[in-house]
Amino acid sequence: MTGTALAILASFEAVAGATLLVLLARASARTGAARRASLAVQPVRPAIQEALLTYLTGGNDPARLQAFARSHRAVFVEELLAFRGAATGAARDRLWGLALELAVIHDWCAASRSPDARARRAGLERLALACAHEPCRRVAGELQRRAMEDPDLNVRVAAARGLAQSDDPQDLEPVFLLAMDGNLLARALLTEALRPHAAVLCESMVVEILRSGDERRVIAALDMVIAWNRAVPLLELHALIAGAHEAVRLRALRALPLVPATPENIAAAVHAIADAHCEVALEAIQIAGRLRIELALPDLERCARSQAPKIARAAADAIAAIHHAQAIRQGAAV
Amino acid sequence: MHLLFTATAACAVTISFALGLAGLYSVVRGGLHFRALMAERTSNDHEILLNSPLVPALSLVASVTDASPSALAFIRRLLEFQYGNHELIVALDGLASNEVETWKREFRLAVSDADMEESLPSARVRCLYEPRDAVPMLVVCKEKGGLADSLNAAVNAARHPLIGYVAPDAPVRPTAFLRLVRPMLHDTERIAARCDAEPGSLGSPFALLESLRAWLGRRGPGYCMLARREAVLRADGFRGGPAALFSRLKPGTKAGLARPIADTAAWILVIAGVVLGWLSLEWLALVALATIGMGILESMTAAVCSEAAGREFAHPADLVKLFLAAIPENLGYRQWRSLRLLRG
Numbered sequence: 246m247t248g249t250a251l252a253i254l255a256s257f258e259a260v261a262g263a264t265l266l267v268l269l270a271r272a273s274a275r276t277g278a279a280r281r282a283s284l285a286v287q288p289v290r291p292a293i294q295e296a297l298l299t300y301l302t303g304g305n306d307p308a309r310l311q312a313f314a315r316s317h318r319a320v321f322v323e324e325l326l327a328f329r330g331a332a333t334g335a336a337r338d339r340l341w342g343l344a345l346e347l348a349v350i351h352d353w354c355a356a357s358r359s360p361d362a363r364a365r366r367a368g369l370e371r372l373a374l375a376c377a378h379e380p381c382r383r384v385a386g387e388l389q390r391r392a393m394e395d396p397d398l399n400v401r402v403a404a405a406r407g408l409a410q411s412d413d414p415q416d417l418e419p420v421f422l423l424a425m426d427g428n429l430l431a432r433a434l435l436t437e438a439l440r441p442h443a444a445v446l447c448e449s450m451v452v453e454i455l456r457s458g459d460e461r462r463v464i465a466a467l468d469m470v471i472a473w474n475r476a477v478p479l480l481e482l483h484a485l486i487a488g489a490h491e492a493v494r495l496r497a498l499r500a501l502p503l504v505p506a507t508p509e510n511i512a513a514a515v516h517a518i519a520d521a522h523c524e525v526a527l528e529a530i531q532i533a534g535r536l537r538i539e540l541a542l543p544d545l546e547r548c549a550r551s552q553a554p555k556i557a558r559a560a561a562d563a564i565a566a567i568h569h570a571q572a573i574r575q576g577a578a579v
Numbered sequence: 580m581h582l583l584f585t586a587t588a589a590c591a592v593t594i595s596f597a598l599g600l601a602g603l604y605s606v607v608r609g610g611l612h613f614r615a616l617m618a619e620r621t622s623n624d625h626e627i628l629l630n631s632p633l634v635p636a637l638s639l640v641a642s643v644t645d646a647s648p649s650a651l652a653f654i655r656r657l658l659e660f661q662y663g664n665h666e667l668i669v670a671l672d673g674l675a676s677n678e679v680e681t682w683k684r685e686f687r688l689a690v691s692d693a694d695m696e697e698s699l700p701s702a703r704v705r706c707l708y709e710p711r712d713a714v715p716m717l718v719v720c721k722e723k724g725g726l727a728d729s730l731n732a733a734v735n736a737a738r739h740p741l742i743g744y745v746a747p748d749a750p751v752r753p754t755a756f757l758r759l760v761r762p763m764l765h766d767t768e769r770i771a772a773r774c775d776a777e778p779g780s781l782g783s784p785f786a787l788l789e790s791l792r793a794w795l796g797r798r799g800p801g802y803c804m805l806a807r808r809e810a811v812l813r814a815d816g817f818r819g820g821p822a823a824l825f826s827r828l829k830p831g832t833k834a835g836l837a838r839p840i841a842d843t844a845a846w847i848l849v850i851a852g853v854v855l856g857w858l859s860l861e862w863l864a865l866v867a868l869a870t871i872g873m874g875i876l877e878s879m880t881a882a883v884c885s886e887a888a889g890r891e892f893a894h895p896a897d898l899v900k901l902f903l904a905a906i907p908e909n910l911g912y913r914q915w916r917s918l919r920l921l922r923g
Contacts, residue, residue: 247859247861247865248861254869255868258868258873258876261876262879265902269879269902272886272887273898274895275886276891276895276897276898280894428765428766428767429764429765430764432633433631434624434627434628434631436631436633437627437630472631472633554694558694
């Protein structure tokens, strides 16, 4: 019995040890290759940086850059990407124009068609950066549209970030819907990508979603609107403030300063001061103070006597803000 | 008696082997996890997350027990952390009045009228302070109560939905929380996340192997932690250290002493059995394979996996040396460390 156990254990450890030796050989080979590559590019890197800098500041020596792009492509691409943060305006156009001319963009297009999701994502993320330049958008646009059907969410988000820079409003719809339906990380990234189109979206798709009654999407759309801090032509926000779901009520109150101050919207905010949910009531009190809603004064005075210190303090602050606004108005009238 | 002893020894050896196998599995899993993380790492969304109002706000909590230069430097370092909407809550744990004066002077503190809940038990709070400058910081001056008590007081004063903690000696980057929040954005049901720093150059290869095993097996000290405030309140806050809270929030991440205990027990039982003549010499080989053999495999795996997980070795020989160091490490050093651990 002991002998059998010993044999099994020894065999297991021998197999595991042999596997580890193979893995060690591969890891050592990788480390050696990385070391050799690092040593080889060390003297070239400053020359590539200098050549790129000269080109971006108006110099014109494409032959030298073409030679670097051929001989040290990976380092060349690394340096090209490193310059993107510093390059703006005409320099940025020159940078991405160069990437297009030297077929770097085409490399990324090829990567975005890879069977490996990580490679597709990396390719599309780089293409999204290059899409700040219109000719790159023309090359990558169709690929990005197709990638919006990718089974991997991260790949879709990478494609959407590029597509969000499109001038075609039709391209914005799938990006906006992905922001609605993706996870919070996707929404955070795409909300920023869609910021330049916020005004257009707030007049069309956002309003449709807010009227849809789909709670999950309504919450997502309100989050995006609040993040953009853009006006939304939504007259019936009061319906959301009076809604059944507290997360919707809370966000609708936060969005109140961004919608027209109709009597219904104001009345809904005042009504929300008495909301059973403490966080919603607190938000309503703060909004009443921020928007100087005089109609809310009786409710605020009641809240100022509340046993809950947070509510009482917020109500006192709101009352002070409203009275301050009244005093300024009266002073101006005198 | 003889049979009972043999069965007990067999149990101890089996448990020891099973724990060794679990350790090996956790190192491999950690290696794959870090490799995937490395592949997912993107360089161009940090700034977006930094500025996005959709990323949940963070209350970074810290506790200090004096006004020493190191304590002041620690808090200054925390103020340099990069995160969109965040605040720093510092609990001054039982400081004398002259020490409080030092804090007030160093950070230009004035008495604050901020609200503070009493959701978690903590020693009496004397006063709240905040800087006169526009620094998102709140200082809770309280009676002495220890680390857990102070962190509870800080959580009570926190206003944001996420609670962050950084160990005073943690070698973490100021962007750590922007990375740490990502899994919580991926999955809004996730209640906690933590990170351990990748071991640097620790001099001794044995110490490096030990740190790599802990890092890959995610059994490290927990340099940096993030948890939802609601979950911290539901778990009744900090009772032991921050790592203990994390273990309660995410069961299964506890370091534990099970393996040193099982290994030591297996050796004692087998040696005693052999000396008494109840067990054959084969048992010694069996226990050696179950403890030392599995230990060597785990350390070698940690060395190989660390390379796959992105650790850079200056020369291939460094990797080979570390790999081979797993053999002497498990022939004395690790057993000595286990005994020290058991003695506390």
